[in-house]
Amino acid sequence: MSTPITGNYGFLAVAKTAQLGNSIAGGVWTSSDTSVATVGAGTGILTGVAAGNVVITYTAGLNVSTLPIQIVPLSYTNGFDISRVLPVLIGRKGWKQPTTTTFPFTLNTVNTSCLSGRYYQRDNPACSPDKLWSAQEDQSITQDNFNALLTDMQVGVVMDGLASVFRQPSLVEQPLIIFEKSFRTSYRPITNAAKFCGWQLQVADGNYTAKIDSISFTATVPCTVTIYMFNDLRSAPIWQQDLTVTVANDQTIYNLENLYMSRLDDTHKGGVFFFGYFQNQLEAQGAKAVDVYLNWFADPNMFAYQAFEATSDMATLTFRRDQYFSNYRTYGLGVEISTWWDFTNTIIRNAHEFDNLMGLMMSAKCIEEITNSPRSNADMRVTQDQLAGMYETLNGMRYEKPHGGVAVDYRMGLKNKIELEVRRIQDTFLATPDVIHSVPPVNGTGVKIPTWGHMM
Secondary structure, three states, rough: OOOOOEOOOOOEOOOOOOOOOOOOOOOOEEEOOOOOOOEEOOOOOEEEEEEEEEEEEEEEEEEEEEEEEEEEEOOOOOOEEEHHHHHHHOOOOOOOOOOOOEEEEOOOHHHOOOOOOHHHHHHOOOOOOOHHHHHOOOOOOOHHHHHHHHHHHHHHHHHHHHHHHOOOOOOOOEEEEEEEEOOOOOOOEEOOOOOOOOOOOEEOOEEEEEEEEEEEEEEOOOEEEEEEEEEOOOOHHHHHHEEEEEEOOOOEEOOOOOEEEEEEEOEEEEEEEEEEEEHHHHHHHOOEEEEEEEEOOOOOOOEEEEEEEEEEEEOEEEEEOOOEEHHHHOOOOEEEEEEEEOOOHHHHHHHHHHHHHHHHHHHHHHHHOOOOOHHHHOOOOOHHHHHHHHHHHHHOEEEEOOOOOOOOEEEHHHHHHHHHHHHHHHHHHHOOOOOOOOOOOOOOOOOOOOOOOOOO
């Protein structure tokens, strides 16, 4: 006996959690690979650990339920974080379990989940698991492999749909926030005073995110410094990284992979960040940060910044956020930041807008799968008339009067409908506002927010 596992549709981002459930109480949860994902034995709380595939099992007496899950890494592409968007869109539409006696498989929860109530079969008769099974070249395909095929088709439809809507260049700018004077001619040690110091960064409101690509640090002697990032609305640091300085009075550079700042995230709702270090850590090693004289500050469009220092307590990782001193120092810390358009939260909050597009794209994908199947052609499972009808459904048809007369009718194909639906969603998400808004930044200068219009 097996009852469906609820609370997830087969995808979870690294470091994110999901609450799993089952209609039968009192069971135990297990993970097939705890290096990829862990699950609380009694709580059912699933946590993504690293990118990969894992099977979650729930056992309650004779009931044994399984759920295959793919853990996806944090990854921005085309203006959204796919690790957060994919788990939301996958569960919007699904496949209805076929009732024909010849269909041999039971579809898993990932494929049958359908929050919208709009199953793929309703979009087009070709969107039927039994028809897809009949068209498979591998006549001995297993239930697990067939379920994996349907899931892959869903992922492909979601990715194709998002790429069609958000096809503009997403990188906006990539500045260093300071420009230094010549090497070794303008350096000065900073006296440690038990401060937390560095950069205060403010991300302006809107559909974009800022990514810290690299940091640099200069100290008077070799040492190790821990760089922290705090969000103003969270007490604990949201990120930290040790940086080892090996050469005195020389810049040490550390490249970062996935350190993003946005106003709206799963962990915080605010766009002010503190990025820096505790001077007590340097003092314990007999080290001092090396300040530099500046030529000028960069003038980015998508975020504001200022240097700061605040009274701190390193033991508790706290500092005075309500009372700090801002200045024009660098505190030995350089930051390279790139800014990107980011529609992640807009997509998540309006996931229903993609239901129709995913249905149209799945219809086209199923028709192409069936018509191009070697098994369908070899066994004549699809007649020439059926092939012609599917081609017409996919590409549309222009009917003309005999003897070269003008066209009297036109049947719109799926490809045309897809393009119209893409344009509709673009009008919803990417409409250019009449007024360019701005957010008062930390340092008092205007933050200019460019607009993202159509690029057809």
